[in-house]
Amino acid sequence: MEAGIGFDNEKYLSKQTEEIMKRVSQVDQRLYLEFGGKIIFDYHESRVLPGFDPNVKMQLLHNLKKNADIILCIYAGDIERRKIRADFGITYDADAMKLIDDLREWGIEITGVVITRFQDQPAVNLFKNKLERRDIQVYTHRHTKGYPSNVDLIVSDEGYGANDYIQTKKSLVIVTAPGPGSGKLGTCLSQMYHDYKTGIKSGYSKFETFPIWNLPLKHPVNVAYEAATADIGDFNMIDPYHLKAYGEETVNYNRDVEVFPVLKSILEKIMEKESPYNSPTDMGVNMAGFGIIDDEIVSEAAKQEVIRRCFRYNCEYMKGFVNKATVKLSEHYMEQLGVSYEDRKVVLPARQAAEQARLDNKGDEGYFCGAAIQLKDGRIITGKNSPLMHSASSLILNTIKILAEIPDRIHLLSPNILASISVLERDILKEKAMSLDLDETLVALSISAANNPGAHFAMEKLSQLRGCEVHLTHMPSGGDETGLRRLGVNLTTDPKFPSKNLHDI
Numbered sequence: 001m002e003a004g005i006g007f008d009n010e011k012y013l014s015k016q017t018e019e020i021m022k023r024v025s026q027v028d029q030r031l032y033l034e035f036g037g038k039i040i041f042d043y044h045e046s047r048v049l050p051g052f053d054p055n056v057k058m059q060l061l062h063n064l065k066k067n068a069d070i071i072l073c074i075y076a077g078d079i080e081r082r083k084i085r086a087d088f089g090i091t092y093d094a095d096a097m098k099l100i101d102d103l104r105e106w107g108i109e110i111t112g113v114v115i116t117r118f119q120d121q122p123a124v125n126l127f128k129n130k131l132e133r134r135d136i137q138v139y140t141h142r143h144t145k146g147y148p149s150n151v152d153l154i155v156s157d158e159g160y161g162a163n164d165y166i167q168t169k170k171s172l173v174i175v176t177a178p179g180p181g182s183g184k185l186g187t188c189l190s191q192m193y194h195d196y197k198t199g200i201k202s203g204y205s206k207f208e209t210f211p212i213w214n215l216p217l218k219h220p221v222n223v224a225y226e227a228a229t230a231d232i233g234d235f236n237m238i239d240p241y242h243l244k245a246y247g248e249e250t251v252n253y254n255r256d257v258e259v260f261p262v263l264k265s266i267l268e269k270i271m272e273k274e275s276p277y278n279s280p281t282d283m284g285v286n287m288a289g290f291g292i293i294d295d296e297i298v299s300e301a302a303k304q305e306v307i308r309r310c311f312r313y314n315c316e317y318m319k320g321f322v323n324k325a326t327v328k329l330s331e332h333y334m335e336q337l338g339v340s341y342e343d344r345k346v347v348l349p350a351r352q353a354a355e356q357a358r359l360d361n362k363g364d365e366g367y368f369c370g371a372a373i374q375l376k377d378g379r380i381i382t383g384k385n386s387p388l389m390h391s392a393s394s395l396i397l398n399t400i401k402i403l404a405e406i407p408d409r410i411h412l413l414s415p416n417i418l419a420s421i422s423v424l425e426r427d428i429l430k431e432k433a434m435s436l437d438l439d440e441t442l443v444a445l446s447i448s449a450a451n452n453p454g455a456h457f458a459m460e461k462l463s464q465l466r467g468c469e470v471h472l473t474h475m476p477s478g479g480d481e482t483g484l485r486r487l488g489v490n491l492t493t494d495p496k497f498p499s500k501n502l503h504d505i
Helices: 009-026 043-048 056-067 076-080 092-105 122-132 184-197 220-228 240-246 254-271 295-319 324-336 347-360 391-403 415-428 438-449 453-465 478-487
Strands: 030-035 068-075 112-116 138-141 172-176 202-207 236-238 251-253 370-374 380-384 469-472 490-493
Touching: 009 030, 009 056, 009 202, 030 184, 043 220, 043 295, 056 068, 056 092, 056 172, 068 076, 068 092, 068 184, 076 092, 076 112, 076 122, 092 122, 112 122, 112 184, 122 138, 138 184, 172 184, 184 202, 184 254, 220 236, 220 295, 220 324, 236 240, 236 254, 240 254, 251 254, 295 324, 295 490, 347 370, 347 380, 347 391, 347 469, 370 391, 380 391, 391 438, 391 453, 391 469, 391 478, 415 438, 438 453, 438 478, 478 490
Parallel strands: 030 172, 030 202, 068 112, 068 172, 112 138, 469 490
Antiparallel strands: 236 251, 370 380, 370 469
């Protein structure tokens, strides 16, 4: 059956907006609000909290745009090493530019881009030039002298004072980034330092979603956050400062707890008065827990997200992106929740399809790949690779034929089109492999649809696949990964390469 809704998005949006404006009213002139997580297309949140709109932060920004300036931070090191945003398959610098475009589509202009921990890296200067030549204001912040232990040096003209000052006008300044570790906090504090030097009394707060402070420490939703950040070593803990100040157990994560004493000292040094916050939890604006309307649904969704993360880290380990410790840590979170890889319902059917492909080929040498999808109504459909197409291609064609109630014997792809593609790849481009990946299959389907009503009707069913669960027994080729991403499915794969060729990795 189709999964239910466990989260009230409208209630959350209302309460979060109300709390932000309350924080704005508590400062004298300006509030710097650090935005944790992704500002748009936050699919982790929507997977873990069914009913959560992945663009709810953008809705909130749109509601606040008359009162808010926006600063976008990006860590120079992420640009230099071309860090990838996994759900889009693009680098963080490309994601930063995409975010600027997305904001503009919502009628929101950014005030400027801050490149943090800047060291004149060639790739970073190229990124800076691209933005500046498109009339985007770019600022650079180098490593802050004295950070994190020497507060007197940090809060001085040699510390925060050495950073570029971003001119803002609104009572609310939102500081966001493509991903974690981008220098958002340092940018907020640097801005506050410059503000106070010019007589502007500003404050700081943090927009958060995870961990959810008023859920138990080991609630599946909070464990899913730990799994999502296993590659950077974040973990949740009871906020000791909040417990001491209020006698109340709340959940926060290690980096916020560890930095709190220093942050409190820095805020007091900048403002020349006692900090308004007694704990890291105090600093956060996080009403997500109040939006949960069905704990059973969100708990199950969170368990499934932990399994997805484990599959992803295993694949990233095979590709050399993470170490074995990250894989072990993610599996530890899975054990905490009492789930296994096979609890993802599409895993075993995909593996069975791969075994069927092997049997169909009578055990000939080669790589036999299987794929499975779980539809919103619970049905599971499979596909397997063949000399004609990849398993992902077979899976999607099988699925839309079933959704369109087209008999299996009727072909969606025109034989003439397939023959033409074969000539192009074999005789003209001299390609070794001639089976169609998913991206190629979708193009062939769209061409066939021009003259084939059945193919056109089936193609219209592709939109029904968004949000469905998919598993492949081998890591996808570039064309398969692109096609599946465009369809919007939640993909996992076994950590196996689809061929022995190193160039295909």
